[in-house]
Amino acid sequence: MDDIDLQEFLKFLSFASISTDPAYRGEVQKCGEWVLEKFTKLGLEAKLHATAGHPIVTARTPPDPKKRTLLIYGHYDVQPVDPLNLWEGPPFEPQQKGGKVFARGATDNKGQIFGHILGVQKALQQGPLPVNVIFLVEGEEECGSGNLTPFVEANQEFLKCDCVLLSDTGMIAPRTPTISYGLRGLCALEVTLRGPTKDLHSGEFGGAVVNPALVLARLLTTLHDSHGKIAVEGFYDQVAPIQPWEKEAWSKLPLNEKELLHTTGAPQLGGEAGFEPLERIWGRPTIEINGLTSGYQGRGTKTVLPSKASAKLTCRLVPNQTPQEILQKVSDHLRKHCPPTVELQIELGDGGLPYLIDPQSPYIVAAVKALKHIFPDRETAFTRSGGSIPVIAELKRILNVDVVMVGWALPDSNIHSPNENFPVENLEYGLRFNREFLKFMSQP
Amino acid sequence: MDDIDLQEFLKFLSFASISTDPAYRGEVQKCGEWVLEKFTKLGLEAKLHATAGHPIVTARTPPDPKKRTLLIYGHYDVQPVDPLNLWEGPPFEPQQKGGKVFARGATDNKGQIFGHILGVQKALQQGPLPVNVIFLVEGEEECGSGNLTPFVEANQEFLKCDCVLLSDTGMIAPRTPTISYGLRGLCALEVTLRGPTKDLHSGEFGGAVVNPALVLARLLTTLHDSHGKIAVEGFYDQVAPIQPWEKEAWSKLPLNEKELLHTTGAPQLGGEAGFEPLERIWGRPTIEINGLTSGYQGRGTKTVLPSKASAKLTCRLVPNQTPQEILQKVSDHLRKHCPPTVELQIELGDGGLPYLIDPQSPYIVAAVKALKHIFPDRETAFTRSGGSIPVIAELKRILNVDVVMVGWALPDSNIHSPNENFPVENLEYGLRFNREFLKFMSQP
Numbered sequence: 001m002d003d004i005d006l007q008e009f010l011k012f013l014s015f016a017s018i019s020t021d022p023a024y025r026g027e028v029q030k031c032g033e034w035v036l037e038k039f040t041k042l043g044l045e046a047k048l049h050a051t052a053g054h055p056i057v058t059a060r061t062p063p064d065p066k067k068r069t070l071l072i073y074g075h076y077d078v079q080p081v082d083p084l085n086l087w088e089g090p091p092f093e094p095q096q097k098g099g100k101v102f103a104r105g106a107t108d109n110k111g112q113i114f115g116h117i118l119g120v121q122k123a124l125q126q127g128p129l130p131v132n133v134i135f136l137v138e139g140e141e142e143c144g145s146g147n148l149t150p151f152v153e154a155n156q157e158f159l160k161c162d163c164v165l166l167s168d169t170g171m172i173a174p175r176t177p178t179i180s181y182g183l184r185g186l187c188a189l190e191v192t193l194r195g196p197t198k199d200l201h202s203g204e205f206g207g208a209v210v211n212p213a214l215v216l217a218r219l220l221t222t223l224h225d226s227h228g229k230i231a232v233e234g235f236y237d238q239v240a241p242i243q244p245w246e247k248e249a250w251s252k253l254p255l256n257e258k259e260l261l262h263t264t265g266a267p268q269l270g271g272e273a274g275f276e277p278l279e280r281i282w283g284r285p286t287i288e289i290n291g292l293t294s295g296y297q298g299r300g301t302k303t304v305l306p307s308k309a310s311a312k313l314t315c316r317l318v319p320n321q322t323p324q325e326i327l328q329k330v331s332d333h334l335r336k337h338c339p340p341t342v343e344l345q346i347e348l349g350d351g352g353l354p355y356l357i358d359p360q361s362p363y364i365v366a367a368v369k370a371l372k373h374i375f376p377d378r379e380t381a382f383t384r385s386g387g388s389i390p391v392i393a394e395l396k397r398i399l400n401v402d403v404v405m406v407g408w409a410l411p412d413s414n415i416h417s418p419n420e421n422f423p424v425e426n427l428e429y430g431l432r433f434n435r436e437f438l439k440f441m442s443q444p
Numbered sequence: 445m446d447d448i449d450l451q452e453f454l455k456f457l458s459f460a461s462i463s464t465d466p467a468y469r470g471e472v473q474k475c476g477e478w479v480l481e482k483f484t485k486l487g488l489e490a491k492l493h494a495t496a497g498h499p500i501v502t503a504r505t506p507p508d509p510k511k512r513t514l515l516i517y518g519h520y521d522v523q524p525v526d527p528l529n530l531w532e533g534p535p536f537e538p539q540q541k542g543g544k545v546f547a548r549g550a551t552d553n554k555g556q557i558f559g560h561i562l563g564v565q566k567a568l569q570q571g572p573l574p575v576n577v578i579f580l581v582e583g584e585e586e587c588g589s590g591n592l593t594p595f596v597e598a599n600q601e602f603l604k605c606d607c608v609l610l611s612d613t614g615m616i617a618p619r620t621p622t623i624s625y626g627l628r629g630l631c632a633l634e635v636t637l638r639g640p641t642k643d644l645h646s647g648e649f650g651g652a653v654v655n656p657a658l659v660l661a662r663l664l665t666t667l668h669d670s671h672g673k674i675a676v677e678g679f680y681d682q683v684a685p686i687q688p689w690e691k692e693a694w695s696k697l698p699l700n701e702k703e704l705l706h707t708t709g710a711p712q713l714g715g716e717a718g719f720e721p722l723e724r725i726w727g728r729p730t731i732e733i734n735g736l737t738s739g740y741q742g743r744g745t746k747t748v749l750p751s752k753a754s755a756k757l758t759c760r761l762v763p764n765q766t767p768q769e770i771l772q773k774v775s776d777h778l779r780k781h782c783p784p785t786v787e788l789q790i791e792l793g794d795g796g797l798p799y800l801i802d803p804q805s806p807y808i809v810a811a812v813k814a815l816k817h818i819f820p821d822r823e824t825a826f827t828r829s830g831g832s833i834p835v836i837a838e839l840k841r842i843l844n845v846d847v848v849m850v851g852w853a854l855p856d857s858n859i860h861s862p863n864e865n866f867p868v869e870n871l872e873y874g875l876r877f878n879r880e881f882l883k884f885m886s887q888p
Contacts, residue, residue: 020742020743020744020745020746021742021743021744022743079746080740080742080746082740082742083643086642143744143745144745170648184647186647186747188745188747195708195710195711196708196709196710197708197709197710198530198709198858198861198862198863199527199530199860199861199862200708200860200861201831201859201860201861202730202732202734202758202760202860203628203630203760203829203830203831203832204614204725204829204830204831204855204859204860205704205707205708205725205830206725206730206732206760206830207715207716207721207724207725207728207730207760207830208704208713208714208715208721208722208724208725209704209708209710209713209714209715210710210712210713210714210715211732211733213664213733213735213736213755214664214665214667214668214732214733216661216736217660217661217662217664217665217733217736218661218665220657220658220661221658221661221662221665223658224658260649260652260653263649264639264640264641264644264649264653265640265641265642266639266640266641266653266654266785267639267784267785267786267787268654268784268785269652269653269654269785270652270653270654270783270785271651271652271653271654272651277651277652278652280651280652281648281649281650281651281652284651286646286650286651288646288650288655288658288747288749289655289657289658289661289738289739289750290646290739290740290745290746290747290748290749290750291657291738291739291740291741291746291748291750292657292660292661292736292737292738292739292741292750292753293736293737293741294733294735294736295733295734295735295736295756296524296526296734296735296756297735297736297737297756298464298465298524298526299464299465299466300464300465300587300793301464301587301588301632301734301756301758301793301794302464302523302524302734302735302756302860303630303632303732303734303758303832303860304734304735304860304861305732305734306733306734306735306736309736311657312739312740312741312745312746314646314745314747316646316647316650316651339714340711340712341710341711341712341713341714342711343711349744349745350745385647385648386647386648386649386650386651387645387647387648388647388747411648414642415645415648416643416644416645416646416648416746416747416748417642417643417644417645417748418642418643419642
């Protein structure tokens with residue numbers, strides 16, 4: 001690992017660039033400026049673009065019209081850190097342990113975008129690159145990429161390319177090259193039920209006034225049937241079935257029930273009846289409760305009848321569902337099932353389309369060759385991802401090119417969770433893959 | 445009001461004596477010491493008794509074996525203040541507005557116990573009292589009175605009396621004398637469901653792992669049927685029916701549906717089918733959710749599958765239910781309905797028996813006479829209370845005397861809620877009632 005300046009990576013991880021919480025706006029800005037400075041030091045033409053939210057950083061090699069152009073996408077913002085008490089160290093003071101670096105963003109996405117940057121850096125040290133490279137690094141991926149689409153729309157000429165490459169997905173196991181050819185989409189909504197105008201004494205009023213927390217529990221219970229199927233009318237209407245070849249290929253992957261139980265620590269798996277665990281994650285849509293809030297949450301007992309109760313919900317979508325369609329259907333369902341004893345408020349949040357690419361497309365083939373160069377003994381695994389990168393479908397739509405996803409996150413990298421971590425060897429694999437991909441991509 | 449030193453009352457309200465939260469231990473102690481000092485200044489024999497929790501204050505007039513003895517009970521501790529943002533002023537910086545004093549504890553119980561104290565103070569200024577008076581003022585009523593019962597058991601000789609008097613209940617309307625002859629009991633439990641060992645990325649794992657927040661919603665939904673009846677097996681087994689004379693008397697009280705809707709601001713009333721709103725509050729048991737907690741509760745979206753979800757529950761009990769019986773039945777129900785996809789943890793909390801007294805007993809009659817003296821044009825209303833004062837049943841059991849409850853809280857006093865308040869005139873009524881009750885109690 002002697003040719004990687006790990007100190008520089010640790011510095012990158014030290015910014016608390018939490019994009020969803022306005023309190024961290026300054027840290028996000030400083031992190032974006034650090035990325036800008038890194039690109040500038042590489043000799044690239046780099047710019048920081050202010051947006052209505054957090055800045056977008058672009059950088060490019062001198063454009064040569066005779067060469068193909070690669071657009072590398074990544075993000076420098078990170079998820080919130082709570083519950084903070086479950087972290088073994090401060091999330092923004094990176095610690096090295098057992099060949100891994102622990103910090104919020106270590107994998108998602110700072111470690112992976114840093115692999116791209118180091119790969120291009122190494123290639124530049126060997127002379128002019130075989131392809132033009134454009135970097136597009138945003139600061140709002142974890143809060144919906146709201147300003148990226150307009151930016152890409154407005155800068156289509158600058159961002160014109162033959163292929164988009166990104167590393168924001170996972171490997172199915174350590175040292176197992178993995179290409180992700182599908183992503184789930186996402187839509188978010190927050191449901192708030194209001195009953196009495198203020199928290200009431202549960203003795204003085206309890207029994208005569210309906211408890212909004214109880215109504216919320218009943219309402220959330222209507223979202224699924226007893227077999228784990230989503231009970232929202234028409235929810236599955238547009239769902240593209242999982243293909244037979246996919247079912248067969250996935251059943252051979254080392255991501256089985258035992259592995260999932262080990263990784264998650266859950267007492268049992270669960271979910272939609274009639275599908276294997278991996279099928280449920282990669283090929284089936286979900287509605288999850290991300291958070292519940294109502295009444296008293298401190299220590300001890302407080303005998304209130306809460307005035308309101310709320311739930312944060314997100315749906316993961318599969319082709320050919322759209323956020324608009326699903327938000328409408330889920331909202332309709334909630335309105336239909338909410339009793340008149342409470343007032344229902346639905347706040348719609350972020351959304352992103354699902355994405356699917358043909359695993360036989362030419363730049364996927366180039367990526368497989370680059371991976372073979374690094375892992376000569378290993379077959380590349382083709383996977384879909386249960387996660388969402390809303391910008392992927394948007395980049396494909398606006399730039400009209402394929403998006404190649406080669407990921408380096410491990411099942412125990414704890415992305416979005418306490419003690420997120422990234423193996424230092426994956427940073428090196430990322431570096432080497434990126435360097436090689438530039439060559440294979442330039443070949444006919 | 446010129447003979448009431450309101451400054452002294454405001455000082456009493458300025459202590460943040462929140463007993464349920466260990467962070468306020470010092471404030472509770474200081475408030476207890478202030479009560480001790482007040483009694484000492486009245487010339488009473490006063491003591492502060494340390495307990496395993498918060499101190500108990502006692503005070504007494506010189507015991508005269510020829511006189512009857514009155515034990516006055518109250519508490520100087522208060523409920524937590526959250527949600528703080530709904531308060532119009534700081535909860536422990538009392539404000540006067542429209543003839544009312546706004547502060548946490550203004551009504552429950554500082555205003556009411558202060559009425560007792562001032563009544564005795566005024567009577568003492570007129571000479572020796574016609575009865576012996578003992579004050580028993582605790583600092584743990586809002587967290588279950590856990591140390592009071594052992595204290596009373598250990599000090600039965602000192603606390604020996606003919607009758608217990610307290611003001612910790614309500615008036616059905618302003619200037620309407622009200623005696624409460626029944627209280628609901630209480631028991632509390634906290635349910636925590638644990639799924640994965642940490643919060644998971646809802647994309648990477650959602651679909652294969654059961655969401656504890658969703659399981660909690662389903663579990664809470666099993667507690668009631670669709671008619672608002674509690675669906676826990678055997679829950680109503682010991683419930684004493686509401687008497688026909690009670691149903692008739694309550695139907696004439698000005699506490700109707702319209703009034704309850706106005707006071708609570710709820711869009712509609714609700715609850716157990718087949719009972720009037722007041723019957724549901726005073727004569728029927730409940731299970732309420734006091735708080736819900738799971739996953740991300742900050743601003744924006746965080747796409748986690750929470751590792752755990754918890755609910756704080758309290759049941760209000762009616763004669764002849766017991767906390768032990770109900771905690772057992774509710775725990776059994778939860779265990780029976782909890783699926784094996786999560787681990788269930790039940791933490792049992794505070795409890796207290798319900799209480800019922802014969803409205804024709806002699807000291808109730810004395811209280812009615814004292815109230816008639818203050819409100820010559822008004823009939824005393826006989827009510828039960830939906831709230832719980834766990835110590836009442838304990839005082840009756842150990843001291844073997846009747847407990848007379850004359851309350852001064854109004855329906856809009858916001859006890860346990862933001863902007864708790866107490867009318868200054870009710871402080872004066874409390875003063876006058878206590879002064880008069882000493883006389884009527886001493887008469888054969």
